[in-house]
Amino acid sequence: MKKAIISVIGKDKVGIIYGVTKILSENNVNVLDISQTIMQDLFTMMMIVDIENAKGDMGFLSDTLSKEGEALGVDIRIQLESIFESMHRI
Amino acid sequence: MINKKETLETIHMIDNEHLDIRTITMGISLLDCADENAEKSCEKIYDKISKRAENLVATGEHIEKELGIPIINKRISVTPISLVAAASNAKSYLCYAKALDKAAKNVGVNFIGGFSALVHKGFTKADRILIDSIPEALSQTDIVCSSVNVGSTKAGINMDAVKLMGETIKKTAELTKSTDGFGCAKLVVFCNAVEDNPFMAGAFHGVGESECVINVGVSGPGVVKHALEKVKGADFGVVAETVKKTAFKVTRMGQLVAMEASKRLGVPFGIVDLSLAPTPAVGDSVAYILEEMGLEKCGTHGTTAALALLNDAVKKGGVFASSYVGGLSGAFIPVSEDAGMIEAAKCGALSLDKLEAMTCVCSVGLDMIVVPGDTSSSTISAIIADEAAIGMINSKTTAVRLIPAPGKKVGDVVEFGGLLGTGPVMAVNSASSDEFVARGGRIPAPIHSLRN
Known part of the structure; x- marks a missing residue:
């Protein structure tokens, strides 16, 4: 398993989760965990996904998701879990 | 598992506080x-x-x-x-x-x-x-x-x-x-040049190094400044602790990138240099960190003490975060590359003499300082000698990167562009050092070099 974290931050609207999961499904990315809240008036969603068997590489996924983000008016990024692990865990 | 708050903290550091490798x-x-x-x-x-x-x-x-x-x-x-x-x-x-x-x-x-x-x-x-x-x-x-x-x-x-x-x-x-x-x-x-410094312009690959090696330099003045904003008015114990924790996080990122790069390139990992390296971007300044500690302008009385605390706390936080720390590791104070230093120099709060004092406690030396074009070569040599003396006596690396900008006078401003920034021309002492520099020869090593 190769875990990555997708974060979506922006103004809430209809279809954000759909927009993101559609891309994940098309690229064979499995969702392991998902949580969302409204923080300081901002829609904040965090997904933990498995990209082990993903069709495209991280660069492709990252570009596709951020393009979708532009269409939805939110910031979407995908980052390997290791960056958060290394920064916040000893 | 990583929680949402931590994820957002990391993202915020990258997006808003100029965290980068x-x-x-x-x-x-x-x-x-x-x-x-x-x-x-x-x-x-x-x-x-x-x-x-x-x-x-x-x-x-x-x-x-x-x-x-x-x-x-x-x-x-x-x-x-x-x-x-x-x-x-x-x-x-x-x-x-x-x-x-x-x-x-x-x-x-x-x-x-x-x-x-x-x-x-x-x-x-x-x-x-x-x-x-x-x-x-x-x-x-x-x-x-x-x-x-x-x-x-x-x-x-x-x-x-x-x-x-x-x-x-x-x-x-x-x-x-x-x-x-x-x-x-x-x-x-x-x-006291180091053999594994990844930062320019002073990087070279020392003779004690292996065939090929990956060294990584981290940064993050903006992150430290932001962390200190949250402890306004707290005593210096809290300030040092806050800098340490932040330096730890920043360095861990550097360590991760270094290991990844080393693995992918098939080249051994050398060191992480845990320096706070400013850029001219507003919010990415070492001077602003010092000012956040309570100084009206970088360069006023108290600046050296503030920098000493910062430099030391960065090392203490960073050293636990990386398996091999090296290079220069500390806080850089390049004038033209730091928005806060530029402002301080322009308004007269920061002088060359104060910068020299600051180099006793920062990680390197007199860096990216523009001096008048008619500064004599012997004055520049004498500035180098002073700086080298600080390094020699205190067993630390010191350096001089001065730009005697042709035709420029005190009060002029020189634009270098990009990461090298903007340099206000700073005054040098007008009394001559000609005869001092003309002596030549070698200043002997200090007594504490005899450690064997």
Whole structure:
């Protein structure tokens, strides 16, 4: 398993989760965990996904998701879990 | 499992506080490129760099994409050229600088360091040729950086070299007059130079290093400043603790990137340099951190103490976060590259003398300081001597990167652009140091060098 974290931050609207999961499904990315809240008036969603068997590489996924983000008016990024692990865990 | 708050903290640091990896620097040994025929040697250098570093930039960009952290620079450091070129019959080493420039451009890095000589005790014939070639090399190449080590705690200070470097800086400024002496921004004079520094312009690949190595320099003044905003008015114990924790997080990121780069390039990991390196971007300034501690302007009374605390806390936090810490590791105070320093120098709060005091407790030295174009070479040499003395006595690295901008006077401002920023011309002492510098010879090593 190769875990990555997708974060979506922006103004809430209809279809954000759909927009993101559609891309994940098309690229064979499995969702392991998902949580969302409204923080300081901002829609904040965090997904933990498995990209082990993903069709495209991280660069492709990252570009596709951020393009979708532009269409939805939110910031979407995908980052390997290791960056958060290394920064916040000893 | 990582929680949402931590994820958002990391993202916020990257998006709003300029957290980045400042540089991945590949150190390459060129010792095996020596040849009696200089032309042949240059060919070997070009080929070796082109081959070793062919994937450096692409790999850096991949890691950047996957981890979502900007990696600002990909760079190369090489064996001091005076050692490589010594075997050759060349009368000038300009051709070596050109070979480095061409190879570096070929692999797409933005700087290559190592047009260097180590002369802290004396000169070889090659050292002299190299130093003589510096002005031309820096004016006729674009991304080659040069450094000369003129002193060390073990050897003392080579005052002949100090004199020569004052003249070399002046000549370099003259030859790059059309860009306000920009060539000098690529030239560093060191005392106690380190062999694994990934930061430019002073990076070179020391002779004690392996064939090829990956060193990473982190950054993050903006992150530290932001963390301190949350502890306004708290005592210095809290300030130090806050800086330590932040430095830890920043360095862990550097360690991760270093390990990834090393694995993917198949090159051993050397060190993480946990320096706070500012950029001219607002919010990425070391001066602002000092001001956040309660100083109205960087350079006022209290600045040295604030910097001492900062430099020490950065090391303490960072050292636990990385398996190998090296390079310069601390806080940089380059004037033209730091928005807060630029402001402080412009309004007169920050003087050259105060900067010299600050270099006693920061990680390097007098960095990216523009002085009037009519500053004499002996005054520049004397500034170098003062700085080298601080390094020699305190067993630390010190450096001088001064730009005597031709035709500029105190109050003028010089624009270098990009990461090198904007330099307000700062006043130097007008009393002469001519006779002092003319003495030459060697200042003996201090008593505490005799540790054996």
